């Protein structure tokens with residue numbers, strides 16, 4: 001599909017970067033299909049990151065993702081999944097390319113400012129996790 005899903009993580013929202021990050025997303029040619037500020041419960045975060053539940057950092061990840069509000073969005077553009085992952089940069093901000101969202105706004109591997117879906121299938125699952133059909137335009 002031509003859609004991806006993103007969350008601005010609690011670190012980015014706490015640090016006041018919501019507007020600047022949405023501006024970069026807009027400038028990169030993504031159209032906002034759905035958008036909201038919300039806070040995930042522990043159960044929400046455990047379900048969203050279920051694929052990582054055997055990883056050593058899982059507890060830390062759930063703790064972090066629930067400590068404050070996130071900004072969730074569905075984005076539309078040709079080649080949305082891959083182009084968005086290029087825009088956000090590597091998982092570890094130390095490895096992220098110059099000008100990427102993580103290079104600019106992430107603090108660490110764990111607190112890395114933004115999530116981007118890694119496949120079309122996950123983009124659809126993750127978008128539908130946060131937004132009902134009549135919230136997607």
Ligand code: ATP
Pocket residue numbers: 057060061090091109110111112114115116117118
């Ligand atoms: P995301 O899924 O958030 O877009 P990603 O696909 O770049 O990130 P994954 O390997 O899927 O990275 O890891 C998911 C998230 O788990 C990372 O964004 C990061 O917040 C956290 N994470 C990954 N590896 C570590 C680690 N070694 N220590 C702490 N947190 C980690």
